Amino acid sequence: MKKYIYILFVMNVLWGCDSYLEEAPSKSTNLPLETIEQLDALLGNYSYFYQDGSRNAVLCTDDWEVSKSLYDGYNGSAYRSMEIAQVSTWDVENTAYDGREYLWSGEYTKIFYANMVLYYLDAVTGSEEQKAELKAEAYLIKAYSYWLLVNNFCLPYDESTKNELGISLKNSVSFEESIARSTLEETYIEIENCLEEALKLKSTIVKGGTFRPWRGNSSAAKAFAARYYLSVNNYTKALQYANAALGEYSELFDYNSEMAFYESTVTVNNEEVEVNYPDTYNFTTSDILSYKEFYYARVSYHGYAWYVPSQTLMGLYDKDTDLRYKYNFVENYSYTRDRTGISYPGYVAMGMYNIPSGPTTSEMILIKAEAMARTGNWQDAMNVLEQLRIKRIDSNKYVELTANSQEEAVKLIMKERRIERPFVFTWYDYRRYNTNEVDYDDVNLSREFYPYNSSTVLNGEPLVTYELKKGDRKWARPIPNTEVESSLGEIKQNTY
Template identity: 40%
Template sequence: MKNFKYIILLILIVNLVASCNDFLDEEPSKSTATVPDKLEHLEALLNNYGEFYSEPASELIFSTDDYGFITDLYDASTSSYSLTSLQYGTWDKEYLPNTNRPYWPREWEKIFTANLVMQNLGSVAGEDTEKKQIKAEAHFIRAYSYFQLANIYCLPYTEGNKQELGLPIKETTSFEESMERVSLEDTWKFIESDLNKALELTRSFTQVNDLNRTWRASTAAVNGFAARYYLALNDYEKAQSYAQEALNEYDFLRDYNTDMSFSNAPTQVTIFNPEPTQVSIDFPYTHDSQEADLMLAWGESYYFRALSNGSWKYWPSEELLSLYNQTYDLRFKYHMVEGYSYEQANAVDPPYNYPGYVFFHRSDILSGPSVPEMLLILAECQVRTGAYTQGIQTINQLRASRMDASAPSEIINLSAASQAEALVKVLEERRREMPFVHRWYDIRRYNNNEDSSDDVVVTRTFYPYNGSSILGAETPVNFSLEKNSRRYANPLPDTDIIASDNVLKQNTY
């Protein structure tokens, strides 16, 4: 474990630069190892968006009812699903701790970087005003990563769960700092303390060379994260206030009627039906580039983060697909790619057509705070606090940019005759707008608020499995994640527990 930690330290130090060249005039370059003794060295660490933006969180991708485990798709091609994806998708606690650890270390590396920046601020040359901005930004990064980890590896924060296991508190780069997990209550207090320090940031939401500077923190980004944080705690007044603050600063929405299109290079696939037939698969234009420029140019984000699926397979569940107006909803038109199973599962002989969700390339979906998310938070909070008519009006601002302008007005605009009806419609819109990315967080909070009408029990019917394979020849079985399941805390990697000499404790089930 110590060797692993020193490797992380070496990587971070190697990424320091002798002089800071920001992305598009600010992008950091690599150099030989150096000790951070200038403010620009710390700036270079924070400008290294490649370290920060990716969130390869299988726990978020596969675990919710947005992701479809379809027996017919598996029957058509066993490459449709990996064993690991099914383990995440059925909330396994036996095999996953020994399988891999892709996401757990990623956020700890970001926390390490934030701590490295804060630890060295006092000893580097630079203006005090800029140091204060960087310090606030480092607190933001640390709060953001702790929020991610707490929502994936700990139980939901409730009065009854306060003394359950939280996370280790890491405030320095010392490898001797304890790995013991503090209580869930102390973990959330730590996140809120960092958030409050992050809110001292005064750097406005700005552009560099016609791109929003979303790879660095801004007042809008911090307010957006604060809205997300308080929504997770079901504090609707604070969540609404921070969402409005973010929108007051920046409220651009991409109009799918004019600013969205298909790729100029559709993919050609041969299927056998039974004779060979050429099929064209249309991808959104956002599929065409794996470079960050396209994601940064999207324009709706406050902070550049992306959920990343290395398998390139976001199979939408049949339940998720049913939520879209498949005639007029342009999100369905552009992001639900018909024939995706031909290409990504090789389900061509005989052909089996199942759509895949595609946003950027095949792997990434923007997950940082954004204008659409703030509108959805604002609308939900308005509805939950009684102003349901206003909440419907807010959600229709978003729909105006997502629905086909030729649709009847009653299709474009939602309406509701009661608070309960408005809540259903707003939560469905949230799911249509941000599939896969927020659903895990949402189910956790729905099941632990004062309103039982939005409770969710996730169920699946799929093939059983063992530690080495999916048992596709056996009869499908039912899997379910009950409302109060302890499996809402994902298991920690056993390798890290062993490396800590068992100071780091595993979740109990």
């Protein structure tokens, strides 16, 4: 069988390479995959890999504000859409059919590209060392995507749920391969198998003098392993891999010296209103991909361009000392989305759409501290935590945190995780808190909001209470119904 690709979107991947790629294949209407450089170019096309886009991580926790007052005072679609109302109240009847759940198809597209590299490796020219690196990188992509999928569309994993539905495990480029969902236990076994292969990466994060976190590398694999093992409450391995990643690369962004404001105004009712962004608001794609804390350059993408912080979230920050509040919470941000509505802040990290979601050095410090604290070494864990805080707290007002017990230390570290990266960590953290060995960190969520039907928010009616409790089957978000239907029933929808 000749190794030719005629599928248009695959051609676009190969053609869309830019200066980040070391070598791109020549254009052809029938491009044969014959060389290792072509497969390298496929994985090097960062535009197909660097965005995640979990609407559940953005909307489904108490990082996101859901309130009558904000809904009533705001006129724009960036807050008043049916998608936001339904997803943020954990609806399962309508959200499977809204056509706006892109994570499933997006991550399976990445898995397809990874499988294509694995399929063609034996057929192309190139050294065994080059092939081994691309193989390991492809498995890192698969492990990462499987992890995102299982933590969005499946129940939290523990002994009681291991026989529940997992995700579809794809190991080839054949359209004849079964897409039936595995069990949750089989899914996690497959993630670990992929991770084991990914940990064979030998490429360093700095290659030829260039910082390259958009590509698979040894530090990225170790950092993702730390995240993975924390997510399944294996603190020993989480600590092992966090230490390993930090041992290879440990650069931190210092809010005291490397952050500034980008001053701007908007016109609201014929008056100029200040909206002062952090200078990271102007990050280009190149700036995002070269952000020095990244081990693996991935960002969470929110298409409504307004991360609406809850009053609860904002209340967690010491507003006088924490530079993360000073720079990342932009006053009057709502006016950029609706020039006639009310003033409300927005959370801004990298532009209006993106928040870093890939493994970072700051995350590794937090994983290291939490793993130490949960395994009893909580006094030293607090010292580790300060390695991050000293880069985030105003140096003129800096005071170390103190804890008097293991539980207090763990809770302080949990808080730091949340305020370090809201709209990214929180959803995944809540899932693992509800399946770990203690109950003092259990999470039950509730919101008061208007009732709604499939097409309209009934804002003339009394508020109702929406809940997402520990053990609720709604922790597994609905798979897009288009995927269920196109599979002819092979993909089973979650039951509630």
